[in-house]
Amino acid sequence: MTGAPTDEILTRxxxxxGARKGRILLLACGALAREILALIEAxxxxxxxxxxxxxxxxxxxxxxxxxxxxAVARHRADFDEIFVVYxxxxxGGLLQAKCAELGVQMxxxxxxxxxxxxxxxxxxIAEDEFSAFYLTDFLVRQFDAFVWKPMGLDRHPELRDMYxxxxxxxxxxxxxxxxxLTEKAAACAERLGLAFERRFTGYGDLxxxxxxxx
Amino acid sequence: xxxxxxxxxLSELPDDELxxxxxDDLYDGLKEEIExxxxxxxxxxxxxxRILTEALVGGMTIVGNDFRDGILFVPEVLLAANxxxxxxxxxxxxxxxxxxxxxxKMVIGTVKGDIHxxxxxxxxxxxxxxxxxxxxxxxxxxxxSYLEALETExxxxxxxxxxxxxxxxxxxxxxxxxxxxxLRDDYIVLVGGAPLNEEFGKAIGADAxxxxxxxxxxxxxxxxxxxxxxxxxx
Numbered sequence: 001m002t003g004a005p006t007d008e009i010l011t012r013x014x015x016x017x018g019a020r021k022g023r024i025l026l027l028a029c030g031a032l033a034r035e036i037l038a039l040i041e042a043x044x045x046x047x048x049x050x051x052x053x054x055x056x057x058x059x060x061x062x063x064x065x066x067x068x069x070x071a072v073a074r075h076r077a078d079f080d081e082i083f084v085v086y087x088x089x090x091x092g093g094l095l096q097a098k099c100a101e102l103g104v105q106m107x108x109x110x111x112x113x114x115x116x117x118x119x120x121x122x123x124x125i126a127e128d129e130f131s132a133f134y135l136t137d138f139l140v141r142q143f144d145a146f147v148w149k150p151m152g153l154d155r156h157p158e159l160r161d162m163y164x165x166x167x168x169x170x171x172x173x174x175x176x177x178x179x180x181l182t183e184k185a186a187a188c189a190e191r192l193g194l195a196f197e198r199r200f201t202g203y204g205d206l207x208x209x210x211x212x213x214x
Numbered sequence: 215x216x217x218x219x220x221x222x223x224l225s226e227l228p229d230d231e232l233x234x235x236x237x238d239d240l241y242d243g244l245k246e247e248i249e250x251x252x253x254x255x256x257x258x259x260x261x262x263x264r265i266l267t268e269a270l271v272g273g274m275t276i277v278g279n280d281f282r283d284g285i286l287f288v289p290e291v292l293l294a295a296n297x298x299x300x301x302x303x304x305x306x307x308x309x310x311x312x313x314x315x316x317x318x319k320m321v322i323g324t325v326k327g328d329i330h331x332x333x334x335x336x337x338x339x340x341x342x343x344x345x346x347x348x349x350x351x352x353x354x355x356x357x358x359s360y361l362e363a364l365e366t367e368x369x370x371x372x373x374x375x376x377x378x379x380x381x382x383x384x385x386x387x388x389x390x391x392x393x394x395x396x397l398r399d400d401y402i403v404l405v406g407g408a409p410l411n412e413e414f415g416k417a418i419g420a421d422a423x424x425x426x427x428x429x430x431x432x433x434x435x436x437x438x439x440x441x442x443x444x445x446x447x448x
Contacts, residue, residue, distance in 0.1 A: 123380075127327065
């Protein structure tokens, strides 16, 4: 993968767009950086420039609308279009409202688990799968930083069943074929006391949403 | 825990210091110490309701305030709640026997398609601590489940919880059904959960959105007071 900073930097700092200006700025969650860069590279979308907000907002969604607003204000003059590569992501409709106010488009759907699976498909299976806990490639790699430590399970493992007692399985939505990552995801399921299922999703509706701007 | 704290013998503390120590122990999530403190106060002749309100709810209020202010986080609140639960388990049967005051009754549950119950459980516990009778329907409740409980339990308040953007609209399904059946005005409807906000609460026709357990308790008390005032006026 070219151009992607480390997961640690994506988690805490995000990714600056650099000095490039262009037609479309993709303003994304840091947890999507590698996947978006892979799509840009694979498709030759040279008119797209990526900037990311810290991925850690995944567990602090109240920060997303304000951070998106600030980033749009910062970069608006340099691009013809800004596309917000977030779904609702736990903002309870506030990000959608903010994007409408700013006049920018965003990815459809409730969260990345849904758009990776494909929003229509995710909605279909939601009824049968609401007791699943999802991880993506990024979240498997960063399981400790996004799940284990913020939930205090490193310090208080006895809390595990208070958090996860109602879940039945961990579904690893794989964006890539990576046996090492699958192994790690299975280990995450074991740590949480959940059954394990791997589903290859690829980039799902993320690819479709970006292709619509190609 | 420091060695100095290890040396504290709860039974040797006077009441006021014991209660302060129980605040600290709740803050630190020390379940066994809380249970011990509750038992000591009972032996000293404290009424169960007084122990509940002054020692346990008093301590959890500090935890709740520090959570609201970003000093404590969810894991610490859960540990504190677990400690309080230990104390409540001792007091609950005694409260029933001693006829503790009842502020009101609440039916609460997480909505259909949602299995998250941490916030709901905290609300249930704090409402009980504030003198409400709570009927907890658990997780994944369809509208029929709420309606049945409302009919059989006759509560003052319906509480609904959701953690997911995808499940929170179901609260509107429940409220719309209450409206259709002409039952909406019979209940105070309070809603809560991480992705919710005040606008959402208003948009779906709830009486109030409650940001956290402490707000839920205060809101419930306010609505109960208003209800009593209306009844007195009527």
